[in-house]
Amino acid sequence: MWPVIQRTVWTVDPIEDAGRLFRDMNRLFDGYAVAPAQPALNVRADEQAADVTVALPGVDTKNIDLAVEDGVLTIKGERPAETLAEQDIQTRRERPSGRFERSIRLPFEVEAGKVTARYERGLLHIHLPRQEASKPRRIEITQIN
């Protein structure tokens, strides 16, 4: 029975306790909500290219679809849920699973044919080179006295 006693020791701080309750409630609804949680992503951009990193742990790359159309990058896929045998009981379910789809507008037109992607350590890295015509150019100014 000692885990129960330990638990009460941890819960003396009501603020921490409320925070944990809030997180647990969020997770509860994350796991069972109708729409699965969308994967988080970062975008970096400079004059040459945009780099998008998507957090997609435990996904088979066969189940990821990438498309670029009209300056919009779309990432579609499916994250597998834990497979349960008949006797198994899932006592905690926080990891998002199911189908997801995210679209982001890129900061400039990209060379759709030169987009590359690699999947490493659960992160999907997408490299999108900028279209030559959309790169910033310095415009010479002719001074007339």
Place this chain on the structure above:
Amino acid sequence: MTTANQLTPTACGTAACEARPMRSVLEPAADVVEKPDALHLVLDLPGVDQKGLEVSIEDHVLRIRGSVAETDTADARPAHREFEACDYERSFRLTPDLDESRIAASLKNGVLRLVLPKREEAKPRKISVAIE
């Protein structure tokens, strides 16, 4: 069955948060599945590889720590940011029916799987009853 208490997440390791003030420490999402002979604990640790992972047990508390290396090598400006190079940390209190000496761990594609076998005496047993 004592499923509710077998893996109780403990409070966040605040000491670790204070030691590395520049990096945020996140609690990774976890699934727990109880099988007849073992407990499976699955954690999402995107960006963590074997080098950055540390799994330890102390005083019946299983602690998982993972750190993400900064993946953005280019100095391109962040245009949109939803996550960052961070540390993951989460602890679980283990109940006495789990065999702490035989925990197996595997990390693949940013997902950590831990198999915590139950002690022999805690496994469900079938007792055959002779019918007369």
